[in-house]
Amino acid sequence: MTTYTIISPTTGKPVQELHLADIFETDVIIEKANRAFQSWRLVSPGDRATLLRRFAAIVEEHNEELAQLEVLNSGHTIGNARWEAGNVANVLNYYSAAPERLFGRQIPVPNGIDITFKEPLGVIGIIVPWNFPMPIAGWGFGPALAAGNTVVLKPAEVTPLTAIRLGELALEAGIPEGVFNVIPGKGSIVGERFVTHPAVRKIVFTGSTEVGKHIMQGCANQVKRLTLELGGKSANVIFDDADLEKAAAGAPGAVFDNAGQDCCARSRILVQRSVFDRFMELFEVAVKAFRVEDPALDTAEMGPLITAAHLARVKEYVPSDAPIAFQGSVPAGDGFWFPPTVLMPKSTEDRAYREEVFGPVVSVMAFEDEADAIRLANDSEFGLSGSIWSRDIGRAVRVSRGIEAGNLSVNSNSSVRYWTPFGGYKQSGLGRELGPDALDAFTETKNVFFDTQI
Ligand code: TAP
Numbered sequence: 001m002t003t004y005t006i007i008s009p010t011t012g013k014p015v016q017e018l019h020l021a022d023i024f025e026t027d028v029i030i031e032k033a034n035r036a037f038q039s040w041r042l043v044s045p046g047d048r049a050t051l052l053r054r055f056a057a058i059v060e061e062h063n064e065e066l067a068q069l070e071v072l073n074s075g076h077t078i079g080n081a082r083w084e085a086g087n088v089a090n091v092l093n094y095y096s097a098a099p100e101r102l103f104g105r106q107i108p109v110p111n112g113i114d115i116t117f118k119e120p121l122g123v124i125g126i127i128v129p130w131n132f133p134m135p136i137a138g139w140g141f142g143p144a145l146a147a148g149n150t151v152v153l154k155p156a157e158v159t160p161l162t163a164i165r166l167g168e169l170a171l172e173a174g175i176p177e178g179v180f181n182v183i184p185g186k187g188s189i190v191g192e193r194f195v196t197h198p199a200v201r202k203i204v205f206t207g208s209t210e211v212g213k214h215i216m217q218g219c220a221n222q223v224k225r226l227t228l229e230l231g232g233k234s235a236n237v238i239f240d241d242a243d244l245e246k247a248a249a250g251a252p253g254a255v256f257d258n259a260g261q262d263c264c265a266r267s268r269i270l271v272q273r274s275v276f277d278r279f280m281e282l283f284e285v286a287v288k289a290f291r292v293e294d295p296a297l298d299t300a301e302m303g304p305l306i307t308a309a310h311l312a313r314v315k316e317y318v319p320s321d322a323p324i325a326f327q328g329s330v331p332a333g334d335g336f337w338f339p340p341t342v343l344m345p346k347s348t349e350d351r352a353y354r355e356e357v358f359g360p361v362v363s364v365m366a367f368e369d370e371a372d373a374i375r376l377a378n379d380s381e382f383g384l385s386g387s388i389w390s391r392d393i394g395r396a397v398r399v400s401r402g403i404e405a406g407n408l409s410v411n412s413n414s415s416v417r418y419w420t421p422f423g424g425y426k427q428s429g430l431g432r433e434l435g436p437d438a439l440d441a442f443t444e445t446k447n448v449f450f451d452t453q454i
Helices: 023-040 045-061 063-074 078-096 133-146 161-172 187-196 209-220 244-260 273-289 308-315 370-378 393-402 438-442
Strands: 002-007 014-020 112-120 123-127 150-154 180-182 200-206 225-229 235-238 268-272 324-327 341-343 361-367 385-389 407-410 443-451
Touching (some): 023 123, 023 180, 045 078, 045 161, 063 161, 123 187, 133 150, 133 200, 150 187, 187 200, 187 209, 200 438, 235 370, 244 361, 268 370, 273 324, 273 341, 370 393, 438 443
Parallel strands (some): 123 150, 150 180, 200 225, 385 407
Antiparallel strands (some): 002 014, 112 443
């Protein structure tokens, strides 16, 4: 029997020992989900909607418990963790309106009637990373269940606790046995089996671009449907006509939130040369005021990194000769802490400027004009998110159309709203989650022609 010891990122101490599923247990659960699909797809739209609303209500009731669990397991700040649990309830509520609205079309044809139906796919395999265990799971299972699919969910090996609890809450809400299944285990075993098992009809994968490409290759063997949400290296573009105070005050949160372990982190700040020095003065004040402390405190703005191994990886991006402009602070004691770090690289070839660090490290670079800003922002294999700061509406429109990324904000750093689409350009992903169209990714369109001439 394989087990995994969950370690608190805040203290570095063991929290809980957990059994990890092997391939045989995974198969048993996938087959159970496949059997449950035969009845779940037939539950009337109104009843499925009611069950999802009940699931949402129970998640809402357990918001504090789920949030505390995430602080313990993942070192998220309590404020973020409450938002994350709330996001699961919001996503369930939003998609609970979908079952009665899964409309097909009636298309005019000669000599008959043509109708399209939106039909569920079957068992959906959802593979989740460790950085946002609750929301990323919910973005998959909310619309998947609403469309009449059943779900097997594999949380990241290091952060399974909230997913396991959500599985229990689904049963409490009356979601039938076998419809929503959580399988803690290794990616190389459980995740891999989702890809190879023929009863799993679609994979929703969020994680690294490297593993995403491997999964995409595996899915090709069965022409398995696939949604990918992968890495990012997003730009925060600040023009000389921006509200500099506001842009600088928001910039630490835009990259250091969740200790930078955020695919949408604005980890490259591009500032127009004429306001570069003034921005850096304001930014330094904001970075030094950013509260890095015990994530259980209500005042915490940033906690530790997820594991000792990840801390070691992040440290490699800041060697002793790194071009550090300034750094924030970390609390004393154990745990996997790294301070907010601002770099001023000379070249766009600098590793920390180019690669996704997935830690609290940001690189700042000057640009000359609008065209230069767009060129620099697009000089990346990724294209997930980003911000544009300018008071000139025409410029904001031009630059937001010019940047190749799926989720941009103007004079703001917010990327995610559950009712708007989310996903990446280029190597940041494939397909979109959330918003009104997510159901399309969990259904097939069936076209049926009825001959009325006989
Ligand atoms: P990965 O190492 O790619 O792991 C993600 C998930 O895939 C984990 O559950 C992992 O399981 C599993 N996995 C690993 N190898 C697998 C395989 N061969 N087959 C199937 N599943 C496998 O990423 P991570 O380090 O957890 O997360 C960080 C990355 O996720 C970053 O690059 C970040 O940008 C990206 N991310 C993207 C987004 C969006 S929305 N675009 C959101 C969050 C994170 P184990 O835990 O057992 O290894």
